[in-house]
Amino acid sequence: MLSACEEATLEYEAIMKPNGDIAKYSELSAGTSTIFLTSSKAYDMPAPWVANSLSIRFNNGDILYDNPFTEESGLGPVYAGYSCGSCHKNAGRTPSTIYSQYGSGNYGFSSMLVYIVRKNGGFFRDYGRVLHDQTIYGSKAEGKLKVTITEEEYSFPDGEKYSLRRPHFSISEWYSDSISPDDLYISARIPLRHVGMGQIMSISNDELLRLEKESNYPEYGISGRLNYIVERGVKQIGVSGNKAQHADLTVELGFSSDMGITNSRYPEEVCGGQAQHPDFFDGLEITTEEMEDVDLYMQALGVPARRYVDNEIVKKGEAAFYASKCHLCHIPTLHTRPAGSVLLNGTSLPWLGGQTIHPYSDFLLHDMGPGLDDHIQSGLAYGAEWRTTPLWGIGLQETVNGHTQFLHDGRARNLKEAILWHGGEGAVSREIFKNLPKEDRDALIVFLETL
Ligand code: HEC
Ligand code: HEC
Numbered sequence: 001m002l003s004a005c006e007e008a009t010l011e012y013e014a015i016m017k018p019n020g021d022i023a024k025y026s027e028l029s030a031g032t033s034t035i036f037l038t039s040s041k042a043y044d045m046p047a048p049w050v051a052n053s054l055s056i057r058f059n060n061g062d063i064l065y066d067n068p069f070t071e072e073s074g075l076g077p078v079y080a081g082y083s084c085g086s087c088h089k090n091a092g093r094t095p096s097t098i099y100s101q102y103g104s105g106n107y108g109f110s111s112m113l114v115y116i117v118r119k120n121g122g123f124f125r126d127y128g129r130v131l132h133d134q135t136i137y138g139s140k141a142e143g144k145l146k147v148t149i150t151e152e153e154y155s156f157p158d159g160e161k162y163s164l165r166r167p168h169f170s171i172s173e174w175y176s177d178s179i180s181p182d183d184l185y186i187s188a189r190i191p192l193r194h195v196g197m198g199q200i201m202s203i204s205n206d207e208l209l210r211l212e213k214e215s216n217y218p219e220y221g222i223s224g225r226l227n228y229i230v231e232r233g234v235k236q237i238g239v240s241g242n243k244a245q246h247a248d249l250t251v252e253l254g255f256s257s258d259m260g261i262t263n264s265r266y267p268e269e270v271c272g273g274q275a276q277h278p279d280f281f282d283g284l285e286i287t288t289e290e291m292e293d294v295d296l297y298m299q300a301l302g303v304p305a306r307r308y309v310d311n312e313i314v315k316k317g318e319a320a321f322y323a324s325k326c327h328l329c330h331i332p333t334l335h336t337r338p339a340g341s342v343l344l345n346g347t348s349l350p351w352l353g354g355q356t357i358h359p360y361s362d363f364l365l366h367d368m369g370p371g372l373d374d375h376i377q378s379g380l381a382y383g384a385e386w387r388t389t390p391l392w393g394i395g396l397q398e399t400v401n402g403h404t405q406f407l408h409d410g411r412a413r414n415l416k417e418a419i420l421w422h423g424g425e426g427a428v429s430r431e432i433f434k435n436l437p438k439e440d441r442d443a444l445i446v447f448l449e450t451l
Contacts, residue, residue, distance in 0.1 A: 031355030104134075335354075
């Protein structure tokens with residue numbers, strides 16, 4: 001009797017072999033979950049093992065994920081996005097209005113999350129932790145984000161010029177008591193790509209604890225640490241989110257906090273002081289089974305294979321990636337635990353188990369220096385600490401979402417600027433990169449584009 005996993009492996013090999021298209025080891029980003037699509041749907045296709053009843057649930061999850069909620073179906077009264085897919089278009093990063101409209105979008109949409117915190121770390125009574133900058137008719141948005149940019153000019157040691165845009169955030173049009181900027185920290189975040197969600201949920205705690213222990217390179221100023229959060233009384237290792245501030249894929253929280261869709265875990269409307277304007281929908285607005293389908297959808301997404309692994313320039317760029325010590329944080333190879341993952345309502349996905357994966361992350365927090373400090377603490381993470389962003393699929397972001405904004409707030413306009421913003425524990429890497437011959441720097445970028 002074969003295990004579900006072994007069956008999936010055999011099936012997978014059967015799919016791959018007839019074309020003579022036997023993928024090389026390093027191309028298989030996520031073992032049997034790897035897919036070979038390079039179109040705008042590259043983040044948004046099921047893994048090859050999704051069949052039969054799983055397939056039905058996957059499609060249902062996909063529909064709920066993309067379903068635009070309206071006032072009639074429970075949206076709001078205040079919200080940040082009207083569906084998961086509104087911010088994560090094609091399971092990626094919808095371009096944010098931060099840079100196209102310099103803040104909150106004016107047309108019921110922004111594609112970002114704006115966290116607001118008092119300088120002592122506390123919540124604002126009428127607002128909570130997320131600024132809901134959109135609203136259904138008849139209510140008032142909590143406030144609007146405004147952004148100003150300063151452009152800073154620099155050059156590489158060899159004379160090539162570059163410039164970095166530094167965003168400055170403020171909030172206007174507060175719906176209730178105005179909050180003084182003197183008592184306010186603002187962190188704007190663009191959405192994260194959904195590449196490898198199931199794999200991330202399947203990494204074992206032992207592997208994460210090992211990564212934390214090994215992440216200690218005093219010669220390069222690098223030492224990562226795990227984030228821990230307490231949810232429902234249980235202390236857990238955080239893996240998802242820009243500060244590894246969540247232990248799961250935040251389906252319940254996303255419906256509640258981002259869209260105002262009440263559910264079994266968060267039954268109250270997120271209307272802060274606006275309880276006088278409830279939406280038109282009584283009772284829970286989505287069921288636990290439906291939310292598990294959304295969880296399943298995300299965890300069963302395929303991970304795009306690497307491309308052009310044998311190209312000479314790509315190989316040169318890969319060597320430059322290692323020479324620049326990028327791999328000490330963006331760790332190329334990890335493993336999932338044998339049992340795979342368990343969804344929020346108890347369904348297990350054994351197909352995710354026992355796989356060699358290439359996320360290019362250690363899922364640890366690193367101090368990235370004052371330039372990226374948002375002064376907001378999440379779990380153990382301080383303002384300057386961020387989770388190493390997994391780089392798998394990054395080269396397809398432009399195809400999938402039509403833009404090349406990177407880093408937590410999208411300030412980097414391309415991959416090169418993303419590297420040049422690395423400070424703190426990433427400073428040595430950045431300096432090595434800056435001192436590479438231009439040809440090698442360019443090759444490193446080409447290598448990233450194959451991930
Ligand atoms: C208003 C925009 C918005 C909406 C709506 C939204 N998200 Fe997100 N999502 C984000 C942003 C921004 C982040 C990064 C947040 C952070 O780390 O602070 C994120 C992060 C995530 C992550 C973490 C990914 C990772 O790599 O660690 C998951 C999972 C996720 N969202 C799932 C969902 C689901 C499921 C829904 C619908 C229930 C949803 N999101 C709705 C903006 C949104
Ligand atoms: C000390 C650990 C560390 C090192 C070394 C490091 N990075 Fe990062 N990297 C991070 C962290 C943490 C982030 C997230 C920062 C943020 O969003 O503000 C990040 C973000 C990125 C991003 C943006 C990803 C996205 O989707 O927004 C890219 C690209 C990147 N790194 C590439 C590199 C390259 C190339 C190198 C080597 C030159 C490198 N990094 C070295 C930790 C590191």
